[in-house]
Amino acid sequence: MVGRGVLKGMWLVLREFLSTYPLGRMVLRVTGQPAGNRLVTVQYPDEKQQHAERFRYFPFLVYDQTPDNLRCVACKICEQECPPQCIHIVGPAKDEQGRPLKVHGRTYPVEFDIDTSICMSCRICVDVCPFDAIEMDNQYEMSSTERFGEMAFNKEKLLKSNEYFQQIKPTEASVVDQRLEAKKPKPAPTQPPTPPSAA
Amino acid sequence: MSATTAETQLLEINLGPQHPSTHGVFRMIATLDGETIVKLKPVMGYLHRNHEQIGEGITYVASFPFTDRLDYFNAMSNNFGLALAIEKLGGIQASERGEYVRVIMAELTRLVNHVAVTGFLLNDMGAFGTPLLYAFRERERILDLFEAASGSRMMCNYVRPGGVREDVPVQWLERAREIVNNFPIFLDEFETLLTENEIIQQRAKHVGVLPKTLAVNASITGPMARASGVNYDIRKVDGYSIYPKFAFKVPLGSVGDVYDRYYVRILEMRESVKILQQALKDIPGGPAISPKGQAISKAPRTFKPPKGEAYGRVESPKGELGFYLVSDGSSQPYRYHIRAPSFINLTVLEDMCLGQKVADAIIILGSIDIVLGEVDR
Ligand code: SF4
Ligand code: SF4
Numbered sequence: 064m065v066g067r068g069v070l071k072g073m074w075l076v077l078r079e080f081l082s083t084y085p086l087g088r089m090v091l092r093v094t095g096q097p098a099g100n101r102l103v104t105v106q107y108p109d110e111k112q113q114h115a116e117r118f119r120y121f122p123f124l125v126y127d128q129t130p131d132n133l134r135c136v137a138c139k140i141c142e143q144e145c146p147p148q149c150i151h152i153v154g155p156a157k158d159e160q161g162r163p164l165k166v167h168g169r170t171y172p173v174e175f176d177i178d179t180s181i182c183m184s185c186r187i188c189v190d191v192c193p194f195d196a197i198e199m200d201n202q203y204e205m206s207s208t209e210r211f212g213e214m215a216f217n218k219e220k221l222l223k224s225n226e227y228f229q230q231i232k233p234t235e236a237s238v239v240d241q242r243l244e245a246k247k248p249k250p251a252p253t254q255p256p257t258p259p260s261a262a
Numbered sequence: 263m264s265a266t267t268a269e270t271q272l273l274e275i276n277l278g279p280q281h282p283s284t285h286g287v288f289r290m291i292a293t294l295d296g297e298t299i300v301k302l303k304p305v306m307g308y309l310h311r312n313h314e315q316i317g318e319g320i321t322y323v324a325s326f327p328f329t330d331r332l333d334y335f336n337a338m339s340n341n342f343g344l345a346l347a348i349e350k351l352g353g354i355q356a357s358e359r360g361e362y363v364r365v366i367m368a369e370l371t372r373l374v375n376h377v378a379v380t381g382f383l384l385n386d387m388g389a390f391g392t393p394l395l396y397a398f399r400e401r402e403r404i405l406d407l408f409e410a411a412s413g414s415r416m417m418c419n420y421v422r423p424g425g426v427r428e429d430v431p432v433q434w435l436e437r438a439r440e441i442v443n444n445f446p447i448f449l450d451e452f453e454t455l456l457t458e459n460e461i462i463q464q465r466a467k468h469v470g471v472l473p474k475t476l477a478v479n480a481s482i483t484g485p486m487a488r489a490s491g492v493n494y495d496i497r498k499v500d501g502y503s504i505y506p507k508f509a510f511k512v513p514l515g516s517v518g519d520v521y522d523r524y525y526v527r528i529l530e531m532r533e534s535v536k537i538l539q540q541a542l543k544d545i546p547g548g549p550a551i552s553p554k555g556q557a558i559s560k561a562p563r564t565f566k567p568p569k570g571e572a573y574g575r576v577e578s579p580k581g582e583l584g585f586y587l588v589s590d591g592s593s594q595p596y597r598y599h600i601r602a603p604s605f606i607n608l609t610v611l612e613d614m615c616l617g618q619k620v621a622d623a624i625i626i627l628g629s630i631d632i633v634l635g636e637v638d639r
Contacts, residue, residue, distance in 0.1 A: 068458030075454050076392060115406070117413035117431065144562055146324040185327035185419050190427070190559055199413065234431070 116232055119186055119199035121179050124221045125228055133222060134196035137172035141188035141197060149181035150188065175221060179205075180214040195239045201231050272300065277623070279308050285382065286634030290611070290623065297619045302612045306605075309638040317598035322348050322587075323422065323562035325598070330417040333604065333636040335375045338367040338408070339578040341421035346502060347574030347585035348423040348558075352567040357552040360425020361504045362545040363411075366438065367420065368576065369534045369541070370408070373445065374401050375579035376485075376527040376534075377452075379631045383524060384456065386628035387465050393455060400448050403441050410434055424555015435542060442538045449531060457525065466521035470614040470626035473518060480610045484581025484603050486630060489526040490518030496577035507544075508537045523629040563593050571597075580604050580631055600639060604632040 078096060081087030105112050126133040137154035154172035156164040163170045188197050200223070207213040229236040278289035287308035293301035313332065317325045329344050330337040342364055349356060356364075381397030405415040411430045412420035420427055456462055472482070477490040487494055495512045497505040513529035515522030551559070558565040567589045575584035581603025588597035607630050615623045 065460055068460050068463075072455040072459050075451060079396075115410040115413070115431075117411070118409055119413035144321070144324060146320055146327055183327055183417065184414065185417070186413065186427075187324060187327065187419075187562075191561065193560075 114201065116234060118201050119184050120203045121182055121184055121200050121205075121216075122177060122186075122188055122197050122221070123200045123223045124175060124218070125196060125198055125225050126222055127225050130222050130224075131171075132167045133171060134169075134194050135172055135175065135192075136170045136194055136196070137175075138193070140191050140193065144191045145182075145188055146185060147181050147183060149178040151176040151178070172218065175218040177216045177221060178214065179216055180210060195243060198228055198232070198235075198239075270295065275620075279305070285628070285632060286637075288632070288634055288637070290627070292615075292620060292623060294620055297621075299615045299618055299620060299623060302615045302623065304608060304611055306608070306634075306637050309634045311635075311639065313639040314598050314600060318595055321562040321593050322351075322565060322567075322595060323559055325595075326422070327417065327419045330419055331635055332600070332602070332639065333578065333580065333583075333633045334416055335378055335633055336371045336579055337416055337418040338364075338371040338420060339576055339583060341418065342368050342503075343574055343576040343578065343583045344585045345421045345423045345574070346576060347572050347587050348567075350572035350574055351570065351587050351589055352423065352554075352558075352565065354423050354554050354558070355552055356423075356503075356555065357425045357549050358546050359429070359548045360550045360552065360555070362541055363426045363430060363550055364421050365503055365505065365508075366538060366541050366545070367408075367411070367418075367426075369538050370404050370438070370442075372534045372579045373531055374404050375631075376531050377401050379579075379628075380452070380456075380524060380527060383520075383625065383628040384462075386625045387462065389462075393452070396448075396452060396455070400445070407434070407438055407441065410437070422551060422555055422559045424553075424558065425549070425551030427551070427559060429550035435545065438538075439542050442535055442542060445535050446532065449528065449535075453528060457528070462524075463521065466524060466625065466629075467519055468517065469520045469622050470618060470629065471517060471519045472610060472614055476610060476613060477518065480606075480613075482581070482607050482610060484577070484579070484607065484631075485526050485530060486523060486581065486607050488512065488530075489515035489522040491516055496575055496582055500575065502574075502576065505537075508540050510534075510537050520625055520629040523631075566591060566593050575601070578603060580633070580636070581607055602636045602639060604630075604634075604636040605639075608632055608637060 078091065081091055124133055124135055137152055137156075139152050142150045142152050151174070152172050153174035155170035156173045158164055165171075184199070186199055189199055225236070225240075229240075273294045275292050275294060276289060277292060279287045289305040289308070291303040291305060292299050311331075313328055316328060325344060326341055329340040332340050345364070348354070377397040377400050381394035384393040385391070408418055409415045411434055412418040412427070472486065472490045474490045474492060477487045477492050482490070482492070483494065483496075491514050493512060493514055496502070498512055510533045513526050513533065515526045569589055569591045571586070571588045573584055573586045575582055582601065583603055584601035586597070586599040586601070587595050590596040611627065611630065614626050618626065
């Protein structure tokens with residue numbers, strides 16, 4: 064019969080329509096029809112979708128305890144590897160004689176800027192950083208009317224605490240914490256261990 | 263003046279470059295005689311982003327995020343193609359689990375692409391909204407999987423030479439199994455809505471026929487070639503990665519019209535579901551990336567493949583996607599070229615449109631399945 068295909072399709076659409084409302088779902092149940100899919104629209108700003116833990120949106124710099132104790136040592140590897148070249152680092156900080164300044168036993172960058180209007184959230188900087196100093200954020204509500212001012216993140220804006228990292232990405236942060244813990248120089252043992260070759 | 267002596271003029275019209283029916287910034291200059299197309303000139307290049315040149319100025323691994331933006335519906339397959347080329351160039355072995363994850367991702371991508379393109383095609387035919395939204399509802403579930411594994415829904419940047427960047431999270435495989443097992447239900451629903459629909463059959467059958475010989479001569483690949491009856495699927499003929507392990511068929515069309523192209527895609531999705539079910543069943547444990555691949559993605563600049571060239575290709579949802587790399591022994595490719603399926607499939611647009619009505623040109627273009635990011639690069 065010509066038109067049967069069209070009618071079948073229309074019946075399917077009607078079923079989907081009914082199943083979006085409680086009353087319609089009841090009708091479907093009573094008449095013994097298979098229930099369709101529920102409404103899937105999320106009423107953004109009022110309700111927000113839960114995003115995955117790995118969801119990434121722009122990098123940030125991690126510090127431990129206090130903001131001056133940042134993990135970044137200004138090695139500039141991320142600056143080199145960033146595909147669109149949106150990281151800009153000045154440093155490491157030096158004194159007048161040209162010796163690198165250290166805070167908490169580490170060199171640190173004088174300036175660290177990321178132009179987020181260029182950054183494509185690719186996560187390569189995180190992959191290449193040997194010090195786990197840079198991680199991906201998940202804040203996505205940062206629209207701006209300016210091309211440069213607000214979109215160019217400076218060091219102050221990029222710095223976020225390790226607690227924050229643990230809060231947004233618990234799994235990843237715990238892996239990183241373990242790795243850093245293993246790297247930490249062990250307190251010097253009282254008895255210097257005999258080198259194996261000395262035997 | 264009688265009707266026979268009436269003088270008619272040819273009319274030249276522009277479709278695009280900014281027009282919803284052209285799927286991006288693509289322009290067709292059509293010459294019409296009445297409503298019949300007598301000449302059609304495609305104009306492309308509006309979205310040219312210098313992808314290949316950029317790729318020659320950065321390390322091999324740094325090109326991965328840019329390949330996401332080629333065909334932005336299929337980031338995972340694009341990554342996969344480049345990873346295969348780099349593996350060939352540098353002689354890298356992929357880990358077993360990595361291969362499985364990559365194949366799972368590539369096939370999920372095929373589902374995403376095919377549901378989306380079918381939805382868009384129906385939109386072009388005038389079925390506004392309904393099929394497209396049903397398709398996107400399904401696509402959304404798979405994109406959630408991508409987000410959980412890679413951190414991004416579309417710009418995944420996930421596959422690396424030697425495997426994948428990080429293993430899939432816990433519970434991910436269970437979620438994937440559930441979605442894949444429920445997918446045929448959606449496909450049945452989708453087919454009820456579309457396949458038997460008389461209006462669609464009237465609209466799409468014998469429209470934009472691509473003969474088998476022309477498809478071969480113009481090196482058309484992917485679902486378009488298969489709809490014309492060309493039995494050519496890189497997964498079968500090249501057998502890259504671990505595809506030879508899976509049992510699946512290559513669906514073929516007979517006429518090569520718009521309807522066949524639609525239906526071949528539906529059948530392909532069913533085959534993809536089969537591959538996915540097998541892969542999700544057999545996936546082994548172990549590391550998701552081989553040690554060498556891990557070293558490369560941690561320090562891209564240290565990867566200096568020996569002098570030579572390599573061509574890695576995958577059956578992307580749109581056709582044969584190939585990456586050609588020439589190494590001069592440094593950490594950056596000397597030459598980086600992409601064989602983009604959308605671009606090459608687009609070359610037969612005029613041949614398919616000649617003699618058809620102008621409204622048909624829209625659905626013929628829709629049935630080719632192009633993404634301008636890949637056409638222009
Ligand atoms: S963020 Fe990491 S890679 Fe970048 S300069 Fe700092 S320590 Fe080096
Ligand atoms: S996420 Fe990618 S684009 Fe953004 S700063 Fe890091 S490397 Fe550069």
